[in-house]
Amino acid sequence: MVDQTTKRIDFFVVGAARSGTTSLYQYLSQHPQVYLPPVKELNYFSQVTSDQYQDYEEPLPNKTYHTKIIQSAESYDRLFEGASEGLLKGDVSPSYLWHHQTAKRIAEHNPNAKILVTLRHPVKRAFSHYLMAKSVGYDHSTSFEKAIEAPIKPHWGGGNAYLEWSAYAGPLQAYYDAFPAHQIKVLFFEHWIKNQESTMNQVASFLDLSPFDGFDLADQHNLTMSYKHQKTLNFFRVKWARTVLHGLFSEPLRNSAKAILFGGKPTEETLPLMLQQKMESKFEAEARLIEQLTGRSLRDLWGF
Numbered sequence: 001m002v003d004q005t006t007k008r009i010d011f012f013v014v015g016a017a018r019s020g021t022t023s024l025y026q027y028l029s030q031h032p033q034v035y036l037p038p039v040k041e042l043n044y045f046s047q048v049t050s051d052q053y054q055d056y057e058e059p060l061p062n063k064t065y066h067t068k069i070i071q072s073a074e075s076y077d078r079l080f081e082g083a084s085e086g087l088l089k090g091d092v093s094p095s096y097l098w099h100h101q102t103a104k105r106i107a108e109h110n111p112n113a114k115i116l117v118t119l120r121h122p123v124k125r126a127f128s129h130y131l132m133a134k135s136v137g138y139d140h141s142t143s144f145e146k147a148i149e150a151p152i153k154p155h156w157g158g159g160n161a162y163l164e165w166s167a168y169a170g171p172l173q174a175y176y177d178a179f180p181a182h183q184i185k186v187l188f189f190e191h192w193i194k195n196q197e198s199t200m201n202q203v204a205s206f207l208d209l210s211p212f213d214g215f216d217l218a219d220q221h222n223l224t225m226s227y228k229h230q231k232t233l234n235f236f237r238v239k240w241a242r243t244v245l246h247g248l249f250s251e252p253l254r255n256s257a258k259a260i261l262f263g264g265k266p267t268e269e270t271l272p273l274m275l276q277q278k279m280e281s282k283f284e285a286e287a288r289l290i291e292q293l294t295g296r297s298l299r300d301l302w303g304f
Helices: 021-029 073-078 102-109 122-135 144-149 169-178 196-206 230-235 239-248 251-262 273-294
Strands: 011-013 039-041 065-067 088-092 114-119 184-188
Touching (some): 011 021, 021 088, 021 196, 114 169, 114 196, 122 144, 122 273, 169 184, 169 273, 184 196
Parallel strands (some): 011 114, 039 065, 114 184
16 A cells, blocks of 8 residues: 555556557646656556666756656655646556556555556567667667566566566456456557557547647657667766766756767667567467467457
8 A cells, every 4th residue: 555645546557568558648648638757667566676766856946857666645746746737647556567566555545546558569669668778878788688588677667677567467457357448548659659640639539638639659669779889888877877967967968978979870770570589489389378367369460
């Protein structure tokens, strides 16, 4: 049971990670009837852990963040103080699909909450998660195959349970156990990313929002990048070096310096087909369970 909050949250985007949740956050933020806090991922109801100390620091006023681990009801409520009367309040946290007690906690908070889920081909999602972790210096593996063979670090922030986080069926079942089916909408990344306008209209309808044709869908959000001199960049990401740099330089200045010194372009590392097919066989039973829960055939989307 999490601490009692005074702000009743109306909807939750619960994951999966690397399945378009950042884009959903950006798009929903544009709707005039929606309020999303300046921290994209709050992680309050999942009570996950991180080996990144900055994830636990209190968000500063008038600043935006991608991820925090909010641990008190007071801090959580404070992030929604900017919501005007009548706005629909939302929480977008991909860890909510991973932590097994989260569905129950959210239902205790608001049994009438709407739940949005976005799922992706489980192996491709895992590979994308690995690439992101490698890009930001959390994972130093030389290949995806080496990464999934490495000892598991169970943290959400800085962790490496890539395949485990793609096991959607159990967590998804927990939401269907905690909420009526009409309060849950499951999107599939491979479909909605190609049909963004119609999907966002469906999402607006699901959330009982007025029709909105002002969504700016032009940008792709949270792309995975690769950098020159990755080992040197990783050195500056260790705790003591990060603390010094954060104390001396503002975030815009740090980002500008990183772009100049290390470059940055979409990664060219690819998922080996044989490894993908091998891993797919491990998720076949999961896919069939998801089909039963959602009524959607996945063979055309995921190929298995």
